[in-house]
Amino acid sequence: MERLNMQSLDEYLGFTFAQNMVSARHKDRLVWIRTTKGIRNLFIASAPGYDPAQVSAWREDDGQMISGLQISDEGRYLLFIRGEGKNVLGEYPNPLSLNTPPKQMLWFIDLDSRDSHPVELAETHLACFRPDSTEIYFCKKGQLFKIDTASSSLEPEEVLSTRGNITELSWTEQGDRLAMTISRHRHSFIGIHTPGLDRIQWLNPSFDRDIQPTWSADGQHIAYLKCHGVKPDITDFWFNRFFDRFELWIFNTNSMKARQYWQCPEGDGISLQEGDRPIIWVNESQLLFSHEVSGWNHVYRLDINRRHVETLTEGEFLIHSYDVDRHGGWLYFTHNEGKHHGYRLSRLNLSNGSEEDLQSLLPEGSIAFQPVSVASGNAVGLIMGGDQQPLIPVLIRPDDQQVYCFGQPAYEVGCRGFNKVEGISFHSKDGLEVHGQLMKPEGKGPFPALLTLHGGPWCQTVAGFSNWHGLSYVYAFNQYLVSQGFLVLSLNYRGSSGYGKEFRHPGPYGWNGATEYQDVQAAGEWLASRLDVNAEKLGIWGKSYGGYLTAMALARNSDLFKAGVDIEGCHHFPREFRQRHWDSEKFSCMAAEEMEAAQKRAQKALESSPWHYLDTWQSPVLLIHPDDDRNVHFEESQRLYNELRKRNITVEGMAIPDEVHSFLCHAPWVAGYRRAEQFLKKHLKHS
Numbered sequence: 055m056e057r058l059n060m061q062s063l064d065e066y067l068g069f070t071f072a073q074n075m076v077s078a079r080h081k082d083r084l085v086w087i088r089t090t091k092g093i094r095n096l097f098i099a100s101a102p103g104y105d106p107a108q109v110s111a112w113r114e115d116d117g118q119m120i121s122g123l124q125i126s127d128e129g130r131y132l133l134f135i136r137g138e139g140k141n142v143l144g145e146y147p148n149p150l151s152l153n154t155p156p157k158q159m160l161w162f163i164d165l166d167s168r169d170s171h172p173v174e175l176a177e178t179h180l181a182c183f184r185p186d187s188t189e190i191y192f193c194k195k196g197q198l199f200k201i202d203t204a205s206s207s208l209e210p211e212e213v214l215s216t217r218g219n220i221t222e223l224s225w226t227e228q229g230d231r232l233a234m235t236i237s238r239h240r241h242s243f244i245g246i247h248t249p250g251l252d253r254i255q256w257l258n259p260s261f262d263r264d265i266q267p268t269w270s271a272d273g274q275h276i277a278y279l280k281c282h283g284v285k286p287d288i289t290d291f292w293f294n295r296f297f298d299r300f301e302l303w304i305f306n307t308n309s310m311k312a313r314q315y316w317q318c319p320e321g322d323g324i325s326l327q328e329g330d331r332p333i334i335w336v337n338e339s340q341l342l343f344s345h346e347v348s349g350w351n352h353v354y355r356l357d358i359n360r361r362h363v364e365t366l367t368e369g370e371f372l373i374h375s376y377d378v379d380r381h382g383g384w385l386y387f388t389h390n391e392g393k394h395h396g397y398r399l400s401r402l403n404l405s406n407g408s409e410e411d412l413q414s415l416l417p418e419g420s421i422a423f424q425p426v427s428v429a430s431g432n433a434v435g436l437i438m439g440g441d442q443q444p445l446i447p448v449l450i451r452p453d454d455q456q457v458y459c460f461g462q463p464a465y466e467v468g469c470r471g472f473n474k475v476e477g478i479s480f481h482s483k484d485g486l487e488v489h490g491q492l493m494k495p496e497g498k499g500p501f502p503a504l505l506t507l508h509g510g511p512w513c514q515t516v517a518g519f520s521n522w523h524g525l526s527y528v529y530a531f532n533q534y535l536v537s538q539g540f541l542v543l544s545l546n547y548r549g550s551s552g553y554g555k556e557f558r559h560p561g562p563y564g565w566n567g568a569t570e571y572q573d574v575q576a577a578g579e580w581l582a583s584r585l586d587v588n589a590e591k592l593g594i595w596g597k598s599y600g601g602y603l604t605a606m607a608l609a610r611n612s613d614l615f616k617a618g619v620d621i622e623g624c625h626h627f628p629r630e631f632r633q634r635h636w637d638s639e640k641f642s643c644m645a646a647e648e649m650e651a652a653q654k655r656a657q658k659a660l661e662s663s664p665w666h667y668l669d670t671w672q673s674p675v676l677l678i679h680p681d682d683d684r685n686v687h688f689e690e691s692q693r694l695y696n697e698l699r700k701r702n703i704t705v706e707g708m709a710i711p712d713e714v715h716s717f718l719c720h721a722p723w724v725a726g727y728r729r730a731e732q733f734l735k736k737h738l739k740h741s
């Protein structure tokens with residue numbers, strides 16, 4: 055392929071991005087979201103030809119995210135939410151700083167109507183179709199409403215009101231009962247609403263947290279997870295090997311009894327990581343679910359008659375996401391077996407257990423995400439990316455070995471200059487093997503180099519575009535930096551997904567010891583020791599949790615890292631965890647008898663923060679922070695900026711009014727990265 059070497063930052067960041075593909079239950083039709091330069095639109099493709107058609111026509115980089123995308127069972131209606139939710143102060147994001155801030159709204163499209171176009175229905179964050187009807191149900195906190203799309207007024211009607219927030223909605227396929235997860239801060243119940251009945255029927259309420267109600271096709275059973283005890287404090291959940299222990303329960307709607315079928319062993323359970331692993335009923339008596347007890351997330355089949363759980367996938371690899379065809383014949387799954395820098399597609403015959411690798415049908419080096427089976431089961435939709443391939447939707451017909459790409463080459467032009475990505479591993483200070491992706495400019499060097507750190511900390515960078523837009527921007531920017539002559543290493547430090555449970559939960563870390571910093575230091579030394587790297591021109595950049603580690607590196611090792619860009623970073627753990635949005639009790643009010651322990655904890659958290667090392671901070675830094683950041687408070691960069699300025703350390707700042715964490719609009723990605731490029735060039739190339 056011809057290489058385009060002179061490309062602008064705009065071109066590098068102008069990639070098209072497909073996500074959230076969903077399938078209709080009874081018709082071979084797929085729908086997905088496509089985003090180009092912040093302009094988000096919906097596309098559908100239907101059998102037999104699967105020619106993609108755009109069904110919305112938004113034209114502006116307006117920051118209005120699309121989520122909750124659903125297609126009705128017969129494939130006629132689409133439903134989705136446009137816009138982000140409120141912050142802890144009750145404000146919607148307004149990234150364009152409009153005089154009237156936008157609201158988070160429910161939209162729907164009737165694909166069969168002659169002038170089919172999106173219709174705005176109501177303010178909400180959660181909605182669903184009622185099967186076999188023209189009704190849409192939606193929630194506002196603890197209130198449930200419905201709208202009949204066949205009515206001319208489209209007026210919402212209140213259905214019920216309950217304490218707390220409704221966080222999940224799930225109708226039976228027959229549309230006669232609605233299961234709702236109702237969250238009441240530290241606990242949650244599942245309740246059933248039956249039209250015509252005047253009260254909610256609770257499903258075995260307990261002192262645990264019930265989530266993920268999933269109906270069997272005949273509406274006789276609801277499978278759900280029962281998580282032990284009160285909602286964990288985020289600071290434990292993240293950094294203290296806290297696994298949210300859960301049990302798998304099934305409620306029988308005939309006997310009205312719930313029963314436990316499986317439970318995680320003590321000390322195991324759900325924790326934050328990449329991927330999507332739902333409960334799926336294969337038939338009336340079997341369902342699939344996932345857990346990580348073996349050290350890696352795998353798929354298991356429960357036979358409810360035999361009360362037997364069978365392992366379907368096993369080995370030292372992560373199952374990222376999966377789906378089952380509607381006839382229960384095949385499990386389609388993406389995983390990283392033998393290739394920890396990407397994900398590949400396989401399928402497993404659920405009758406005889408035989409497995410087929412489908413990756414060979416895709417172009418060399420492809421990365422596969424989110425398989426979705428179409429209704430007839432003869433094809434599977436997939437989001438596919440690669441090192442030179444932004445995410446596009448593809449359709450695979452495994453039986454006749456065909457792959458159909460819905461993406462069009464014109465959308466991919468920005469990537470043709472991208473360099474090859476090399477997956478690498480090396481040993482950290484304490485001997486742990488850590489992983490990353492190396493991107494080198496043309497020539498022999500020595501090059502100025504950059505270490506780059508993703509956020510999370512549970513996220514993972516792969517050898518190409520990722521299925522989260524934030525990481526795809528990071529990847530494209532890194533490729534751009536390579537085109538500008540930097541050698542770049544993207545590090546999956548301990549705590550990252552993709553390398554097993556032990557790697558992701560390496561004992562106490564983060565606020566509780568910052569043990570992952572030794573990986574950052576080791577990566578810096580590894581880069582500095584390379585003959586193709588100019589060790590005097592080694593820099594670092596990172597976003598969010600990666601911003602925290604960037605600040606840590608500049609504060610503790612200005613000798614190694616000569617300049618850095620810290621985007622949306624946290625710099626003082628105890629201060630940040632006291633912010634309301636974390637809902638943490640660890641660093642705020644302390645009962646008298648816990649005072650000593652709490653003080654020790656706060657001291658440890660401070661010692662694990664860049665703030666503790668300000669005296670040794672020498673290297674120049676650029677801080678970038680959006681001021682409506684709901685994840686890491688704006689104040690984190692504001693305070694650091696002022697403290698460094700007082701100390702005469704070279705610091706530049708870029709505040710972005712009204713944007714949120716990971717930017718809703720495209721423009722701030724370009725503006726932020728342009729500023730970062732200039733800063734890095736000034737301090738690592740031209741100085």
Ligand SMILES: CC(=O)N[C@@H](C)C(=O)N[C@@H](C)C(=O)O
Nearest residue numbers: 509510511597598599685716
């Ligand atoms: C939960 C959360 O907000 N974590 C941040 C510290 C973070 O790192 N987020 C990631 C996902 C990012 O890249 O923004």
